[in-house]
Amino acid sequence: MSKVHWAKQAESGSYLGIRTLLWFYRFGGKWLLQVVLVPVLLYFVCINxxxxxxxxxxxxxxxxxxxxHSSFRSEPGLWQIFLHFYSFAYEALxxxxxxxxxxxxxxxNTIGNITFDDIVRQQKGGVLIGSHLGNVELSRAMASRKYSTRIHVLVFTRHAVAFNKALQQTNHMVETNMVQVDTITPALAIQMREWIDNNEFIVIVGDRMSVSTPEQAIWCDFLGHPAPFAIGPWVLASVLECPVYLLFCLRQGDHYALTLQHFSDQIVLPRKQRQQALQQYVSAYAAVLQGFALLYPYQWFNFFDFWHLPEAGKDK
Incomplete structure (x- = not known):
């Protein structure tokens, strides 16, 4: 399988195409859009x-x-792949x-060892580390209606320009507090420290390699094979000297389970044991991610070779 960096993969679907699907949804409802999606997704399954x-x-x-304990009766094939794509489209909706x-x-439904109400009451900012398992964007949309606390989201949006443009037209608040980043600059780090000091929160995903330095990785077991995980979220959290929480928003039928887990009061990376400390933190995150991936496999939205280091030239 090709080792193309996830950020360099072209977005599937034009802005016009996405707007057309939204038109079907607006005037025909969810049932009509679901019917229309079937041939569209079959096309993408075939060509991508x-x-x-x-x-x-x-x-x-x-x-x-x-x-x-597998949720599949037999080894997944084309039908399960189609359902995987369908789940991705459903969560985009x-x-x-x-x-x-x-x-x-x-x-x-809020589950986990802490709630967002709890961390807001603590009046102390923090880092929320999410993933592309489930629908973190949905949790942000719902939190924006309930809480006045600012939640800043670090995103790499160039690979999904069309969808994000369509999403922003549904609600101007979508773009509020979204910070597009390629790298964490000193100026941005200072700005983020101010956010934390103002009791605000920063969301960053832990399952995507750095856009600029994909070779900076920690290898951890994930679903029985070594996989590279980015060090960026953990280094950032250590610099910000704030509490860290894990965030998941997973569909359960017609409902969603919002899971917040207190991960650490502070990420500490001692100079002499920096690599060992990173390994410990990332391995703990990977274990939690795997647990949820086994329960909700169709909600895994990393459609690239997760177990290879992009552009590294060598499989681990």
Whole structure:
């Protein structure tokens, strides 16, 4: 499988195409859009070989790791790959519903060892480390309606320009507090420290390699194979000297489970044991991510070869 960096993969679908699908949704409702999506997704499954292979690889490794507890009766094939793509499209629609206010708080179940109410009451900013498992954007949309506390999201949006443009047209608040980054500059680091000092929160994903330095990775076991994880979120959290929480928003039927886990009061990276400390933190994150991936395999939205280091030239 090609080792193209995830950020260099072209976005699937033009702005016009996405707006057309939203038109179907607006005037025909969810049922009509779901019907229209079937041929569209079949087309993408057929032409996007890289994403199709990545889906197959991930689903098969979930099946092998879960063994007798697997949610699949047999080794996943084309039908399961299609359902994987369909789940991705469904959650893209849920993002729009979230910003339009169509998903109410009654459909959100909060679980985990801490709630957002708890961390807001602490009056201390922090870092929320998410992933591309589930729908973190939906949780941000719902939180923006309930809390006045600012939540800043560090994103790399160039690979999804069309969808983000369409999403922003549904609600101007989408772009508020979104910070597009390629690298963490000193100026941005100072700005983020001010956010934390003002009891605000920063969201960053921990399952995507750095855009500028993909070779800076920590290798951890993930679904039975070594996988590279970025060090950036953990280094950033150590510099900000603030509490760290893990964030997941996962669909359960017609509802969503918002999971917040207190991860650490502070990420500490001693100079002499920096690598060992990073290994410990990242391994703990990878273990939690794997646990949820086994439970919700169709909500894994990394459609690239997750187990290879992009542009490294050598498989681990």
């Amino acid at each position: 070989q890289r994403a199709r292979q990545a889906s197959r690889q991930f689903l098969q490794r979930v099946h092998a790791t879960a063994a007798e 849920a993002k729009i519903d979230g910003w339009l206010g169509r998903i109410g708080p009654e459909r959100l």
